[in-house]
Amino acid sequence: MSRRRVAAGNWKMNKTAGETRTLIRDLGNKLKGIEHGCEVLVCPPFVALETAVDAAKGTVIEVGAQNASWQKSGALTGEVSPEMLEYLGVTHVILGHSERRSIFGETDETVNARLRHVLSGSLVPIVCVGEGLADRESDRTGDVVRGQLRGSLAEVPADQADRLILAYEPVWAIGTGRTASPEMAAEVHALIRGEIAAIFGDSVAEGMRVLYGGSVKPENAAELLNEDEIDGVLVGGASLDASSFAAIIAAVG
Numbered sequence: 097m098s099r100r101r102v103a104a105g106n107w108k109m110n111k112t113a114g115e116t117r118t119l120i121r122d123l124g125n126k127l128k129g130i131e132h133g134c135e136v137l138v139c140p141p142f143v144a145l146e147t148a149v150d151a152a153k154g155t156v157i158e159v160g161a162q163n164a165s166w167q168k169s170g171a172l173t174g175e176v177s178p179e180m181l182e183y184l185g186v187t188h189v190i191l192g193h194s195e196r197r198s199i200f201g202e203t204d205e206t207v208n209a210r211l212r213h214v215l216s217g218s219l220v221p222i223v224c225v226g227e228g229l230a231d232r233e234s235d236r237t238g239d240v241v242r243g244q245l246r247g248s249l250a251e252v253p254a255d256q257a258d259r260l261i262l263a264y265e266p267v268w269a270i271g272t273g274r275t276a277s278p279e280m281a282a283e284v285h286a287l288i289r290g291e292i293a294a295i296f297g298d299s300v301a302e303g304m305r306v307l308y309g310g311s312v313k314p315e316n317a318a319e320l321l322n323e324d325e326i327d328g329v330l331v332g333g334a335s336l337d338a339s340s341f342a343a344i345i346a347a348v349g
């Protein structure tokens with residue numbers, strides 16, 4: 097089965113609405129000169145999403161959010177619901193990013209609650225998993241990643257799981273300039289696909305896109321994407337510059 101590759105940019109807490117318009121315009125212009133068949137997604141901060149959707153009109157660029165609530169509305173100060181994002185024309189949402197987990201106390205349980213509510217609507221969730229440095233050094237990568245998958249994807253029905261995208265992001269590689277080697281990443285991607293097969297069955301696992309994230313740059317994207325198991329990339333820092341993200345998109349293909 098061929099899986100359409102994805103190049104997704106996680107802008108984190110960067111770019112005002114005005115800067116968002118400029119960056120999307122510049123990226124859209126660069127993409128006109130690049131042959132690619134992959135999905136291209138940018139995920140700006142909440143307050144820039146409306147501008148982003150508008151700026152992306154007439155381009156191939158889709159717009160995602162960086163989180164979404166487990167509820168449609170209510171007394172949840174600081175949260176934004178999937179319904180609010182859908183209303184703006186947002187199509188994707190990142191869930192369980194390691195910064196949400198490590199800085200803001202997100203757990204597999206909260207990620208799971210968010211995911212199940214997102215799946216009741218139309219957004220495409222990108223669920224992040226990945227081990228910390230201590231986990232890797234003590235040979236616990238497999239256990240940690242499998243545990244995050246079991247917890248984050250609990251009680252998701254198989255007929256909704258086929259909409260999901262997963263991102264393997266080793267925490268020690270995010271924003272550090274250290275990247276997993278292609279072989280290292282491919283090994284964990286294969287483990288993830290095996291776990292997805294165990295939870296949802298072979299056909300869901302075969303179709304699921306598993307992205308790699310962690311200091312992806314124009315210089316290392318091509319060799320990572322040589323691996324069949326890597327279905328695209330989730331890019332932080334290097335997605336904040338139109339030229340470098342366009343070069344990564346070209347490598348994704």
Ligand code: PEP
Pocket residue numbers: 106108265269270271272273309310311312330331332333334
């Ligand atoms: C990320 O934020 O998901 C990420 C992978 O960041 P960076 O590419 O900067 O390591």
